[in-house]
Structures are given as structure tokens and as C-alpha cells.
Amino acid sequence: MASNQNLIAGATGDWEVVMGLEIHAQIASESKLFSGAATEFGAAPNSQVSLVDAAMPGMLPVINAYCIEQAVRTGLGLKAQVNKYSVFDRKNYFYPDLPQGYQISQFLQPIVGEGAIEIDLPDGSVKTIGVERLHLEQDAGKSLHDQHPSQSFVDLNRSGVALMEIVSHPDMRSAAEAQAYVKKVRAILRYLGTCDGNMEQGSLRADVNVSVRRPGDELGTRCEIKNVNSIRFIGQAIEHEARRQIDLIEDGGVVQQQTRLFDPKNGETRAMRSKEEAHDYRYFPDPDLLPLEFDQAFVDAIAKDLPELPDDKKARFISDYKLSPYDASVLVSEAENAAFFEAAAEGQDAKAVANMVIGSVFAGLNKAGLAIADSPVTPSQVGQLVGLISDDTVSNSIAKEVFEMMFDEGPDQGKDAHVIVEEKGLKQVTDMGAIEAAVDEVIAANPDKVTQAQERPKMAGWFVGQVMQATGGKANPQAVNKLVLAKLGLDS
Amino acid sequence: MSKLTDLNLAQARDGLVSKAFSAAELTQSHIERVEASDALNAYVLKTPEKAMDMAKASDEKISNGTAGPLEGLPIGVKDLFCTKGVRTTASSKILGEFIPPYESTVTQNLWNDGAVLLGKLNNDEFAMGSSNETSCFGPVNNPYQGANGENLVPGGSSGGSSAAVAARLGVAATATDTGGSIRQPAAFTGTVGLKPTYGRCSRWGVVAFASSLDQAGPITQTVRDAAIMLGSMASFDKRDSTSVERDVPNYEAALTGNIKGLRVGIPKEYRVDTMPAEIEALWQQGIDWLKDAGAEIVDVSLPHTKYALPAYYIIAPAEASSNLARYDGVRYGARQTGVDIDDMYSNTRAAGFGDEVKRRIMVGTYALSAGYYDAYYIKALQVRRLIAEDFDRAYEKCDVLLTPTTPSAAFAVGKQVEDPLEMYLNDVFTVTVNLAGLPGLSVPAGLDANGLPLGLQLIGKAFGEEELLRVGEVLETAAGFTTRPKQWWSA
Numbered sequence: 001m002a003s004n005q006n007l008i009a010g011a012t013g014d015w016e017v018v019m020g021l022e023i024h025a026q027i028a029s030e031s032k033l034f035s036g037a038a039t040e041f042g043a044a045p046n047s048q049v050s051l052v053d054a055a056m057p058g059m060l061p062v063i064n065a066y067c068i069e070q071a072v073r074t075g076l077g078l079k080a081q082v083n084k085y086s087v088f089d090r091k092n093y094f095y096p097d098l099p100q101g102y103q104i105s106q107f108l109q110p111i112v113g114e115g116a117i118e119i120d121l122p123d124g125s126v127k128t129i130g131v132e133r134l135h136l137e138q139d140a141g142k143s144l145h146d147q148h149p150s151q152s153f154v155d156l157n158r159s160g161v162a163l164m165e166i167v168s169h170p171d172m173r174s175a176a177e178a179q180a181y182v183k184k185v186r187a188i189l190r191y192l193g194t195c196d197g198n199m200e201q202g203s204l205r206a207d208v209n210v211s212v213r214r215p216g217d218e219l220g221t222r223c224e225i226k227n228v229n230s231i232r233f234i235g236q237a238i239e240h241e242a243r244r245q246i247d248l249i250e251d252g253g254v255v256q257q258q259t260r261l262f263d264p265k266n267g268e269t270r271a272m273r274s275k276e277e278a279h280d281y282r283y284f285p286d287p288d289l290l291p292l293e294f295d296q297a298f299v300d301a302i303a304k305d306l307p308e309l310p311d312d313k314k315a316r317f318i319s320d321y322k323l324s325p326y327d328a329s330v331l332v333s334e335a336e337n338a339a340f341f342e343a344a345a346e347g348q349d350a351k352a353v354a355n356m357v358i359g360s361v362f363a364g365l366n367k368a369g370l371a372i373a374d375s376p377v378t379p380s381q382v383g384q385l386v387g388l389i390s391d392d393t394v395s396n397s398i399a400k401e402v403f404e405m406m407f408d409e410g411p412d413q414g415k416d417a418h419v420i421v422e423e424k425g426l427k428q429v430t431d432m433g434a435i436e437a438a439v440d441e442v443i444a445a446n447p448d449k450v451t452q453a454q455e456r457p458k459m460a461g462w463f464v465g466q467v468m469q470a471t472g473g474k475a476n477p478q479a480v481n482k483l484v485l486a487k488l489g490l491d492s
Numbered sequence: 493m494s495k496l497t498d499l500n501l502a503q504a505r506d507g508l509v510s511k512a513f514s515a516a517e518l519t520q521s522h523i524e525r526v527e528a529s530d531a532l533n534a535y536v537l538k539t540p541e542k543a544m545d546m547a548k549a550s551d552e553k554i555s556n557g558t559a560g561p562l563e564g565l566p567i568g569v570k571d572l573f574c575t576k577g578v579r580t581t582a583s584s585k586i587l588g589e590f591i592p593p594y595e596s597t598v599t600q601n602l603w604n605d606g607a608v609l610l611g612k613l614n615n616d617e618f619a620m621g622s623s624n625e626t627s628c629f630g631p632v633n634n635p636y637q638g639a640n641g642e643n644l645v646p647g648g649s650s651g652g653s654s655a656a657v658a659a660r661l662g663v664a665a666t667a668t669d670t671g672g673s674i675r676q677p678a679a680f681t682g683t684v685g686l687k688p689t690y691g692r693c694s695r696w697g698v699v700a701f702a703s704s705l706d707q708a709g710p711i712t713q714t715v716r717d718a719a720i721m722l723g724s725m726a727s728f729d730k731r732d733s734t735s736v737e738r739d740v741p742n743y744e745a746a747l748t749g750n751i752k753g754l755r756v757g758i759p760k761e762y763r764v765d766t767m768p769a770e771i772e773a774l775w776q777q778g779i780d781w782l783k784d785a786g787a788e789i790v791d792v793s794l795p796h797t798k799y800a801l802p803a804y805y806i807i808a809p810a811e812a813s814s815n816l817a818r819y820d821g822v823r824y825g826a827r828q829t830g831v832d833i834d835d836m837y838s839n840t841r842a843a844g845f846g847d848e849v850k851r852r853i854m855v856g857t858y859a860l861s862a863g864y865y866d867a868y869y870i871k872a873l874q875v876r877r878l879i880a881e882d883f884d885r886a887y888e889k890c891d892v893l894l895t896p897t898t899p900s901a902a903f904a905v906g907k908q909v910e911d912p913l914e915m916y917l918n919d920v921f922t923v924t925v926n927l928a929g930l931p932g933l934s935v936p937a938g939l940d941a942n943g944l945p946l947g948l949q950l951i952g953k954a955f956g957e958e959e960l961l962r963v964g965e966v967l968e969t970a971a972g973f974t975t976r977p978k979q980w981w982s983a
Contacts, residue, residue: 051594055818057587058574058596058697060732090814092860094837101817152833154822282860284869287704287811289733 006174007215010246016215017242018222019178020170022207023185024163025195026139027070033138033162034061034104041201045144045155053160055099060288063088067162068292070194071111071136072302074164077192077309078131078185080115082299088136088289092282097141097154105165107283110135111292117168117188118311119180120329129181130169139163158202164195170209170219175238179231182206183333187310191335205229210241212249220245221255225269228262237262241269313338321350330358336372337362343379348386356382360400364407376413377406385417393418395477398426429475432483435467438475439483442466450488457490496521501565501663501717508554508564515554515564519547519608522566526610526661531981534646534655536571536629537579538611546608553606562724563606568662570653571612572619573599573708574697578609582699583627584617586819586844588826596697597729598666598708605724610662614652617846618816619673619701622918624651625909626848634681634902635659635977639942644902647677647918653711654681658977664712664721668698670705671804672898672922675934678711679897679947682936682975684968685711686718687922689955690929691736693722694729700815702808703734705926715935715965719743722957738955746958747965752786754963757890761797762921764899771896771946774938778894778948781970782963792886792893796878797924803879804923805916806859806872812849813856819844851912880928887953892963895921897934897947921949931957933964936973945975 007014032039035052052059075082087109090102112134118126141159145152166185172178186204189195197204205227211220223245225237240262245255257275262268285291308316310332317328317338331354332338340361345353361382365375385403388394394402394417402420405412412420421427429435442463443450453459463484468475485491496518499507507513523540543566550564574580574592581587595603603609616626623645624632632651634644635658646655650667654677657665667674669687678685686709693708700706710721723744728737758779763772783789821827821840828843830836845853859868886893899920908915925932931954934947948967952960 054823056574056592056594056824057580057582057590057699057818058592058695060696062731062733092814092817094817094820094834096820096822096833099818099823101820102814280862282814282857282862282865284810284814284860284865287702287734288700 006177008212008242008246011250014215015212015242015246016173017238018170018211018213018219019172019238020209021168021172021178021181022209023166023168023182024205024207025074025166025185025189025197026203027067027162027164027194028196029064029066029070029162031064031066032160033064033067033136035160037160039161041203043157045153045157047157049156049159053099053156055101061104061286063289063292064162067136068111068294069302070162071134071164072294072299073192073306074166074189074194075112075115075134076299076303076306077188077194078112078115078117078134078166080131080134081113083109083111083113084294084296084299085109086111086135086292088286088292089283090286093279095140096152097143097156097159099141099156099159103138103140104286104289105137106135117181117184119177119184120325121180122176124326127177129171129177132167132169134164134166137163137165170211175235178208178238179235182231182234184310187333191307191309199229199231202229206234208234208237208241210238210245211255212242212245221257223255223258223260223269225260225262226272233262233264236264236267237269240267244269307335321345321354323351323354327354327358334372340372340375340379344382344386346383348383349390352386352389353383356386356399356403360403360407364403377403381406381416388417388421392428392430392476394421394426394428395473398428398473402426426474429471430479432479435471435475435479436483438467438470439463439480439487442470443487453488453490460484460488460490463488497525497660499663500713501720502714504565504663505562505720509559511554515547515550515608516544518564519543519566519610522610522662528982529659529661531633532635532655532659532661533630533632534614534652534659534661535568535611536581536583536614536627536652539578539609542578543608543610546603550606550608560604560606561720562602564608565606565663566608566610567602568610568613568653568656568665569599570615570650570665570667572615572668572699573666574699575599575609575612578612580612580699581628582618583615583629584819584844584846584849585628586825586841590825592697594697597694597727597731598698598725601724601727602666607724613650613656613665616649616651616673617849618699618812619649619668619670619706620812620848620852621648622672622676622915623903623905623908624648624677625905626846628846631905633905633981635979635981636681636902636944637978637980638904641980643905644944645680645905647680647902649673650677650685650711654678654683654685657681657683657711657713659979659981664710664717666708666725667711668701668706668708669922669926669932670701670707670808671926672919674709674711675897675922675932675947675949676918678934679936679949680902680945682945682973682977683711683713684715684718684936684964685709685934685947686722686957686961687925687932688722688726688957689736689931690926691734692726692931692955692957694727694732694735696729696731702811703815704811705804705808707926715933715961715968716744716747718933718964719747719961736955741958743958743961746962748962749966749969750786751782751963751966754787754892754959755790755890756782756787756963757790757792757886757893759792759794759797759886759893759895761794762895764920767896767899768940770940771899774946774948775894775896778937778967778971781967782894785966785970787963790890792889794879794882794886794924796875796882799875800879800924800927801916801920803872803875804919804927805855806868807876807927809852809856810859810869811856813853813860816845816849816853848912876927879924883924883928883930883951891953892956892960893951895949895951897921897949901940901942901944901946925951930954931960933960935964935967935971937967937971938973939975943975945973
């Protein structure tokens with residue numbers, strides 16, 4: 001149910017925004033859904049086009065069995081019903097990058113039915129979003145309008161590439177929820193390996209249906225924002241579209257059912273075509289293809305092969321490693337991240353490892369623009385470093401510095417933590433005599449501060465800082481703290 | 493010795509095997525005959541040089557003992573089959589001078605078995621028609637003329653194929669049948685036409701009209717020739733998802749002449765009021781011939797027959813409206829210019845398609861439209877299932893069905909072209925077979941009062957081609973049809 005924080009304030013009261021998403025995910029397959037042509041991204045225009053993709057006379061589609069397996073695999077990953085009988089239909093419309101004059105899709109009987117996805121919201125709560133269906137369809141080619149002053153060119157490399165369209169119920173109530181949903185679907189697809197999730201290359205894109213209503217009212221008229229290709233843009237498009245609809249209604253207007261486009265340049269959506277201009281797609285079963293049928297054994301074989309999915313992994317991280325739900329969800333968002341964490345946590349304090357992976361490794365990778373596979377610090381090195389904190393060899397703050405030396409470009413990059421600690425003499429001072437001497441020295445040198453501290457015990461922190469500075473940060477902070485309080489008579 | 497062009501396919505094959513003549517000689521004599529046949533307009537493209545090259549290659553294979561089953565046999569190919577490097581138009585202006593960079597599975601099978609290509613044969617545009625008058629190349633004339641010497645249609649859509657075989661412009665021809673397009677032209681020209689079971693021949697590389705109904709088959713002079721041709725044309729093809737994985741039997745070996753005890757069903761619903769008495773009489777004659785040959789005659793009922801034609805004229809145009817969407821001027825074929833893309837589409841398709849094709853695209857588009865789909869398309873699919881069930885029930889009581897092929901003999905060119913509904917009635921006895929996906933065979937069985945050929949149709953069980961051909965040959969033998977058209981088209 002909608003929580004109040006999701007409501008949008010309008011001039012005449014609060015509004016609720018309602019969203020449903022259609023995610024188009026390209027199946028990670030070598031060849032297309034109905035032809036043997038390659039699917040590699042970035043190839044020269046029209047270099048990956050079979051006779052079938054170009055819809056030459058008399059050419060016929062043949063189902064790519066691998067793509068069917070991936071759709072079933074995805075259906076299982078979405079905890080959805082897999083339909084052992086499904087039908088391919090033709091969706092008829094004319095467009096230059098649609099060579100057949102129809103798209104082969106699934107209309108009334110999709111390969112996957114109802115499912116559910118749990119999304120993690122920034123406040124740590126979890127919400128379930130219903131999945132209505134997943135169906136298979138062909139991608140269209142691409143029209144190029146910037147190649148010639150008066151003509152458009154067509155690149156058919158994408159024509160016939162296998163897509164899974166994942167349709168949600170209108171269960172989302174904020175841009176953040178929609179973004180979390182896309183992230184989650186993307187994570188599941190990547191865990192399964194059925195889609196690379198690459199939004200920049202168009203492997204994953206979303207059509208966003210947005211409507212607004214007064215809380216508790218019937219659903220409002222929706223507008224569909226087509227082909228949004230980044231999670232940030234999805235947020236922007238929704239914010240803009242919701243505000244546009246609210247302003248329109250509050251100014252006495254009526255929302256028209258429309259297909260709209262999001263323009264990332266100005267962050268706005270604009271009308272593409274209205275309901276009246278909408279195509280009559282004249283869906284009917286494709287007579288070139290038999291209905292798709294498989295047995296339970298086919299599904300079972302795929303199910304047996306499923307990897308651990310984000311939700312299960314998250315639950316395991318919480319129970320086995322005692323991580324907070326938030327840390328766990330951050331770590332499982334990408335399978336590679338989770339694997340890095342697990343390798344680093346082996347034999348170490350898992351919570352401390354999680355903190356370092358999230359706080360230092362991810363932050364460092366982010367700053368350097370590196371993928372986790374290219375991290376200069378290996379998981380076992382992270383584990384060793386956490387080990388040095390655990391056995392009091394270094395303090396947290398020294399550990400942070402050591403990590404930076406291991407991570408950043410420079411003479412120490414890639415070195416093991418203990419080597420750096422040794423070479424730089426960063427070992428924590430645990431000799432109580434030496435620490436006591438340093439405390440005494442600071443107290444003796446600052447009699448006025450001692451008086452202040454005895455009046456305002458918070459001032460003890462100043463002494464701790466001075467001692468730490470005097471020892472080059474190597475003194476054990478807890479020991480220093482204890483001694484300072486004792487010497488100032490504040491420990492009772 | 494008779495002329496080489498008088499030989500049927502089996503005779504020509506045997507002559508080549510016994511080296512009575514060479515493939516080059518056989519092909520040369522057919523090329524000459526084709527060259528002199530322009531008044532028939534059966535060939536829309538002649539390939540004499542290619543034919544001679546293929547024939548010479550065949551002679552080599554014959555001499556070195558590697559001859560295929562059709563080695564050196566010159567045939568014509570309906571212009572619906574894509575032929576690599578040879579212009580393919582479906583007799584439509586919209587394909588322009590389209591030259592496929594690929595060969596249809598059926599024709600490739602024929603070339604693999606040694607057949608020789610004489611050229612491409614005329615047909616109704618995109619196989620839509622029953623008289624070969626919708627072709628962009630103009631009508632084909634039936635080698636048989638009317639009583640007053642008027643030109644008659646050869647049937648359609650495979651009118652070029654039927655005319656060519658009747659006029660001996662090839663030992664056989666390929667054809668396609670969506671609602672009767674092989675059997676009706678065969679009946680109109682005194683030739684044999686076989687529409688195989690749906691899925692028996694690959695549709696890959698055949699220009700699509702209505703995908704769930706289209707099926708390739710041969711038009712030949714004799715039932716034996718049809719058996720030989722089908723043996724080469726049929727194959728399982730993984731490139732066509734609707735082709736069926738099933739061995740291709742030796743069809744010729746099935747022609748045993750023995751049909752003793754075979755149950756022949758006579759569907760009472762095919763006895764229509766408007767049927768001319770001579771067709772009624774021929775049908776009875778056919779029943780008697782089969783009875784005399786030892787078959788048992790059984791009355792059966794196909795109760796949904798009367799809904800077949802309306803259902804067919806929903807389903808076929810619906811599929812066609814979608815299948816023909818690819819002819820948009822963007823990638824191949826003839827393109828007309830326009831101020832924008834929609835204008836280009838409109839101009840290209842307006843200029844490229846003929847009236848009958850446009851009519852069917854519009855009917856089909858309408859039938860699939862929102863709000864009409866359930867009332868038309870879904871209803872038609874239901875009828876289709878009922879028709880298939882009719883046949884299932886009938887085959888509990890019989891093995892094959894015997895019916896007339898057409899409700900009339902060939903009619904004059906121009907007579908029906910202005911009345912599409914009258915034209916559609918030509919298919920009344922043949923469409924049920926396509927809707928049910930069954931094999932059908934038309935055998936020339938007699939002549940009407942004007943001396944024009946009439947055909948009888950045998951309908952078999954799915955993949956029952958062997959039995960169908962066996963009965964067909966018995967019928968053919970009993971009928972003893974030896975009539976040849978008077979050769980008016982050349983000296």
C-alpha cells in the first residue's frame with residue numbers, strides 16, 4: 001500500500017503516482033530468436049542479417065531452442081508460472097525497420113505467466129511487485145536518420161534479436177520504487193545469465209506506464225513513456241511525467257492516453273502518438289510457427305541448474321554472516337560483488353569485511369571507474385587487512401590508509417597489507433608504558449586544558465587526539481582513551 | 493519414333509536411362525517447343541541456356557553412372573518458387589525484377605535429383621486466383637479451346653503449370669495449392685495435379701500466400717509422373733517449422749494397381765444443386781470404375797462442407813494480408829517514390845499489387861481488425877476444426893474419398909474475372925482439403941459436351957499419398973484419358 005511519503009503535493013492536495021513497467025531484456029544468445037544470424041553488439045550495419053531477418057520472399061522463422069530455455073530460466077528466476085504451451089503471434093504494423101511488416105511476439109498465450117519480485121527500498125523495507133507475464137518477441141532493426149540529407153537508412157543487425165518482455169502489474173508508487181524494481185529485475189537476469197543487463201547498449205530498456213490519482217481513487221488515465229534506457233532516466237521521466245499530469249489536471253485539463261518519449265537533454269517527456277493514432281496490430285497466431293510445447297522434465301532440468309538468486313543470497317548473508325539487511329542487499333545486487341565479499345570474508349570477521357568491501361572497495365572502484373573484476377586489491381588481500389584490524393595489529397583508521405596504498409596507483413599498489421604495515425612501521429603501539437608516557441607528556445604540557453576537561457569531560461577527546469598525533473596514529477585508541485580518562489580522574 | 497516432347501516423364505526417364513536419346517536432345521526439343529508457345533503465355537521467363545547447361549551436366553552424370561531419379565528431365569517451375577539467380581516474381585509487379593540469392597527447398601531437391609529448369613511459369617498474382625487472369629504478365633490460355641475457338645482459362649493459380657504440361661512444354665511442372673490451385677488447373681487441362689499433405693513439402697523459399705494452407709506439389713501428365721515428382725519434391729526441412737519429419741516413401745512403388753477391398757467414400761454434401769449433369773454423370777462413372785476394380789463404395793457425410801468456402805475466404809486473406817506486408821519497397825522489388833515513408837508505402841503498394849491481391853489484403857486486414865477478429869477469424873478457425881473433424885469421422889468408414897474436382901469445365905478468358913464471388917466458387921470442392929491439411933489428387937477422367945477435360949478428385953488421409961496415388965492410377969487406367977489439345981498456338 002502507498003505510504004504517505006510517496007504522495008506528491010499539488011496545488012489542490014496530494015496525489016499518488018501509479019506505475020507499471022514493461023522491461024525489454026535482450027536474451028544473451030549467440031544467434032537471433034528465429035534465425036542463425038549473430039547478435040554481437042556494435043557490428044558494422046547490416047552485417048548480421050540473415051535472409052529471414054531481412055524478410056526475403058519465402059523465408060520462414062525457426063525457433064531458437066536456446067532462447068526458449070533462457071525464457072524458461074528467467075521465468076523460474078522471477079518465481080513465475082512457466083506455461084508449457086504458448087503461442088507466437090504476429091503483431092502487424094508497417095515500419096521501415098520492421099522488414100516482415102509484423103513483429104513475431106506472444107499475445108494471448110505467453111511462455112511465462114504470473115510471478116513476483118521483491119524490491120529493496122532505500123529505507124530498508126521490502127515491497128513485492130507483481131509480474132503479470134513474460135513473453136518472447138523479436139526486436140526490430142534501427143532507422144538511421146543522420147546518414148543522408150534527405151533519406152533514412154536502415155540497419156537490420158538488431159532485426160530478429162530475441163527479447164523477453166517482462167510486464168509488471170501497476171504496483172509501483174514512486175520513482176524510487178520503479179528504479180528499485182528495474183535494478184532488481186536486472187540483477188536477477190544477470191544472476192541467471194539470461195540477459196547482460198547492459199542498458200547503454202540497449203540490452204535492457206523499459207517502457208514506463210505512469211498515471212496519477214487522488215489517494216484511494218480509481219486508476220487514472222495512463223501515459224506510456226517508451227524505451228527509457230537508464231535507471232536515472234527512468235527516475236527523471238517518472239518525476240517529470242507525474243508532475244506534468246498533476247499540473248494538467250489541476251489546471252482543469254484531462255490526461256489523454258498517449259505514447260510519450262523521454263528526452264534526456266531536457267529531462268522532459270513529449271507526446272509521440274495519441275490513442276486515436278494507435279495501431280490496430282491485428283494480432284493473430286503466426287501460421288509459420290507451431291505452438292510452443294515442452295514437458296515438465298524440460299522445466300525441471302532448467303530449474304535444477306538455477307544459481308542462487310539475489311533474494312536467497314541476501315537471506316543467507318543475513319543469517320550466516322549476520323549482516324544488516326541493507327549491507328546484504330548492497331552486496332548481492334551484483335553476483336560478482338557478492339562473490340568478492342564471500343571470498344574476502346573467508347575466515348574473517350564478516351561484518352568488518354562487509355564494511356570494508358562496501359566502504360572502501362566499492363568506493364574505490366567507483367572513483368576509479370573500474371569493474372570489480374579489475375580491482376587492484378584481491379578479495380584475500382581485503383580479508384588479510386581485516387584480519388590485521390581484528391588482531392589489533394592496526395587500527396581502523398590506519399587500515400583505511402593501508403587500503404588506499406594497496407588500491408591507488410603508486411609503489412604500494414597490489415601489495416599485501418602486512419608488507420605495507422611492516423615497511424611503513426604502521427603497527428599499532430600496544431606497549432602500555434609507551435602510551436602512558438605519551439599521555440603524561442600531553443597532560444603535563446597542557447595544564448589549562450586539564451582544568452577545562454575536568455569541568456567539561458567531553459574535552460577528554462582533545463587529549464586522545466593529541467596522544468594519537470604524538471604517536472603517529474599507531475597507539476591503540478581504546479587504550480589511549482582509557483588512560484586519558486584515568487589520568488584526568490574522569491573514569492569513575 | 494514419336495517426338496521427344498510427346499513423352500511423359502516416366503517415358504522420358506526410361507529413354508534417358510536406356511540412352512535412346514540424350515538429356516541435351518530431350519531438353520533441346522522442349523526448348524524449341526517452349527519457344528513456339530508464346531500464344532499460351534505459360535512461361536514468364538525462359539531459361540534455355542541454363543537448361544542446356546543443366547542437360548549437358550545430366551548427360552555426363554548419366555554416362556558416368558551418377559544419375560539422379562530425375563536426371564535430365566526438363567521441367568517448368570511456377571514463378572512462386574524462388575530460384576537462385578533466376579528472376580522470381582510471383583507474377584506480381586511489386587517484386588519487379590527480383591532475383592533471389594537462394595533456392596527454394598523444393599526446387600533444390602529437384603535439381604539435386606537431376607531435373608532441368610526450362611523456365612518460370614505464369615500464375616495468378618501471389619497465387620490468388622482461379623483462372624490465371626490476375627497475373628501481371630497477363631492471362632495464360634488453355635491449350636484446349638472452346639467450341640467456337642475462343643480462348644479458355646487454364647485454371648489457377650497454377651495456370652502456367654497446367655497449360656505447360658497439357659501443351660507438352662516440359663515433362664512436368666511444379667505448382668502450389670492453397671485452395672485448389674493445383675487440382676483445379678489440372679482438371680481444366682486434362683492433366684494430373686497432386687496437392688500433398690500439409691507439411692510433406694517444405695514451404696521454405698516459396699513465396700507465401702496463406703502459410704497454413706500453402707503446399708507445393710506437381711502437375712504432370714500421368715499419376716505415375718506425379719508419384720515420381722513427389723518423391724523428389726518432398727522432404728523434411730528444418731528451415732520450415734511446419735514441415736513434418738517423416739521418411740519419403742517410394743511413391744512409384746505404391747502403384748500396384750490393386751485396390752481390392754479399398755473403401756471409397758462418397759460425400760453426399762458434394763452433390764450440389766448447381767452441378768452440371770455431365771459432372772454428376774462423370775462422378776457416377778468414377779464410382780463405377782473403382783467398384784469394378786474391387787473397391788467398396790461407402791456413403792459418407794462431411795456436414796460442414798458448406799462453411800468451407802466462407803471460412804477459407806477469411807483465413808487465406810487474413811494470412812495473406814500479413815504475409816504480403818513485407819512487400820513495402822524498402823529492401824527489394826519495385827519501389828515508387830513518395831514525399832515521406834507512408835506515401836512511399838502507399839504508392840509502391842498501389843502500383844505494385846493488382847486488384848485481386850488488393851481485394852484480399854483488404855478483406856484479410858478487415859477480418860483481423862479489432863472488433864471483428866472474433867466474429868470472423870476465430871469463427872473461421874472453429875469451422876476449420878469442424879471440417880477437419882468431418883474428415884476424421886469419414887475416414888472411420890472409408891480410406892479415400894472420391895469427388896469431382898471442379899463444378900465446371902474451363903471457362904472463357906474474361907468470363908468470371910469481373911465477378912470475384914463466382915470465381916471463388918471454383919474452389920468449392922477443393923478448399924476443404926486445404927483446410928484439413930489432407931492430400932488431394934485430380935485425375936483427368938473425361939470430357940464435357942464441348943470436348944473439354946473434366947477431372948475427378950481423390951482425397952486421402954494425412955500422409956496417405958501412396959494409397960491416394962495407387963487409387964489415382966487405377967482411376968486413370970479405367971478412364972483411359974488420352975485426349976490431347978489441338979495444337980492451335982503454333983504451326
